[in-house]
Amino acid sequence: MGTTLRQVLGRSKAVDAPVLNRLGLQVARTLGASARFHATRWTAAPEVAPAVACLRRDGYAVVEGLFEPDALDELAAVAARVDADPDLPHDDNAQGANRLRVTWRADLSDADRQVLDRFFLHPTVRALGEAAERLALDPGAGRCTVQNLVQESGEPDLEAQLHSDTFHPTHKIWLYLTDVEPDDGPLLYYPGSHRLSVPSLRGTYADSVGDNVGARRIDPDEVAARHLEPAVLTCRRGTVVIANTIGYHGRVQGRPPGERLVLHIELRPDPFRRPRRLPTDTSHARGR
Numbered sequence: 001m002g003t004t005l006r007q008v009l010g011r012s013k014a015v016d017a018p019v020l021n022r023l024g025l026q027v028a029r030t031l032g033a034s035a036r037f038h039a040t041r042w043t044a045a046p047e048v049a050p051a052v053a054c055l056r057r058d059g060y061a062v063v064e065g066l067f068e069p070d071a072l073d074e075l076a077a078v079a080a081r082v083d084a085d086p087d088l089p090h091d092d093n094a095q096g097a098n099r100l101r102v103t104w105r106a107d108l109s110d111a112d113r114q115v116l117d118r119f120f121l122h123p124t125v126r127a128l129g130e131a132a133e134r135l136a137l138d139p140g141a142g143r144c145t146v147q148n149l150v151q152e153s154g155e156p157d158l159e160a161q162l163h164s165d166t167f168h169p170t171h172k173i174w175l176y177l178t179d180v181e182p183d184d185g186p187l188l189y190y191p192g193s194h195r196l197s198v199p200s201l202r203g204t205y206a207d208s209v210g211d212n213v214g215a216r217r218i219d220p221d222e223v224a225a226r227h228l229e230p231a232v233l234t235c236r237r238g239t240v241v242i243a244n245t246i247g248y249h250g251r252v253q254g255r256p257p258g259e260r261l262v263l264h265i266e267l268r269p270d271p272f273r274r275p276r277r278l279p280t281d282t283s284h285a286r287g288r
């Protein structure tokens with residue numbers, strides 16, 4: 001079957017077109033999606049302007065103090081309860097030996113969703129997401145989930161391999177509900193790696209002519225060629241982190257009994273047919 005324009009201008013991480021990839025298709029998609037993204041202007045709301053400036057400069061930003069301790073306790077208690085609820089559908093994702101249990105906002109009871117929506121629908125979080133993606137977000141837009149990562153001994157965490165999620169700018173937001181120490185598997189990010197560069201485009205090309213169809217694994221030589229240094233985002237509970245995950249990132253390999261409970265939002269609009277607004281997400285656990 002021939003490669004269609006729809007595939008080329010689609011959101012798939014890679015296009016299965018060996019000849020076109022050898023001619024530089026994935027590099028062209030990367031440059032085209034970046035130009036499309038940067039052609040969209042968006043003025044950040046004043047309360048998030050400093051964080052958005054960090055996000056645009058470094059590829060990630062940290063926001064602290066969004067919730068008072070009592071409000072945070074309530075969010076953490078509800079998140080822990082829904083995570084442990086055997087009557088709720090969950091996705092249990094293999095991450096090497098580690099266990100990542102995902103619970104979707106749309107699967108929650110109205111009462112629990114109302115509590116967790118204090119984060120998912122928080123005006124500051126929404127303004128941050130809108131400025132990051134440069135489009136409007138309906139309440140509950142993006143994949144809104146509770147995620148519990150438990151460190152186990154054995155195979156390393158798959159997400160501990162340094163990677164770039166996809167070929168275009170795209171954002172993830174975490175609210176950490178537990179303190180995150182190195183053993184808990186904190187996020188690791190290379191500031192500045194979200195910008196395109198000759199080494200990153202070379203890496204994109206090399207990846208596209210191989211057989212990888214998932215997130216692009218980053219070779220240490222590519223990092224060295226760009227003189228980038230990592231930031232490990234250990235933090236106190238209550239911290240919000242937003243990252244542009246075209247940038248090089250991964251999780252630090254933790255160790256038992258490390259554990260990390262988060263509320264998570266993933267924003268990934270179509271890079272070429274960019275909508276003006278992202279609708280509310282109604283995804284459910286696959287096992288439902």
Ligand SMILES: O=C(O)CCC(=O)C(=O)O
Pocket residue numbers: 159165172185186187188245249250251
């Ligand atoms: O959970 C994290 O800290 C990072 C996970 C990751 O690498 C990813 O979502 O692509």
